[in-house]
Amino acid sequence: MESIYIQTPLGIAKIEGDKQGIATLSLVEDVALSNEIPSCLQEAVSQLNEYFSGERNAFDLHLNPQGTDFQKKVWKSLEEIPFGKTRTYLEQAKILGDVKAIRAVAAANGKNPLWIVLPCHRVIGSDGSLTGYAGGLWRKKWLLEHENPMRQQSLF
Template sequence: MDPLHQAYFSSPIGTIIISATAAALISVLFTEEAPQVNSPDLPVCLQDGLQQLTEYFSGNRKTFDLPLHSGGTAFQETVWQQLSHIPFGQTLSYYSLSSQLGNVAAIRAVGSANGKNQLLLIRPCHRVIGSNGQLVGYAGSLWRKKWLLEHERKVMGTHQLNLFG
């Protein structure tokens, strides 16, 4: 297995730790750790990840273009891929996501897969909400989910949070 590299990113909503092999990102997660000084010889994918996160938080990036390796089951990978199709500044319910995947009965499995997403922000699971419009289930904490959705709304210039995209 390739050696694991890590980098820290100080975001407006806390420290993000990014883990990667030399070729691809494997996780982007919020941490309560204080940011550490990044190695000057980070792999290109980590350097690009840091740059794209800077652009996202400054409002200059709406999608990410990074090599990813998530290592999930076939079903999880399908769900995670679908997350990437939720437009910036919009939301989708777990029910709607299940429907897009062709199986509304799999709503709990979709929720479980969404909760196991290790590439927060990159695969925008924060854009998935409850059918009643409630902010539910975010590994980075619900207050961060709310902040991210409001950030995207501001970047898009919309005047109110549209929870049903």
């Protein structure tokens, strides 16, 4: 498994993967940035940089997250949430076919190993609140504002 550490507007990201696909994309603290990009991670680095620069609103990467079958089903459903849109945990549970699984869905979202690529930041509370984000609610807010097509332009 290859890895790289890159700077993003939200902190240092660690990308891990191999020829089977990207396994993890997470935030880390206090590590040195990488100087060279392994060939199997070049596309992920490129697409992540395009996302943060506003040039990309969907990822096209081969993914290889590790988890239970249920977690993988939940994570796959995250890919269906359009850029700039949100879905509630209840809506996600309904789409997955079991309204009573809302807590299990939320727990699986919390274990999402592919930060941003599988957009769990687009899942919000039923009352519209920004709840449950492992990277911190300030990052969730930043990501949703970054993806908002109606961004407020500065007047000055």
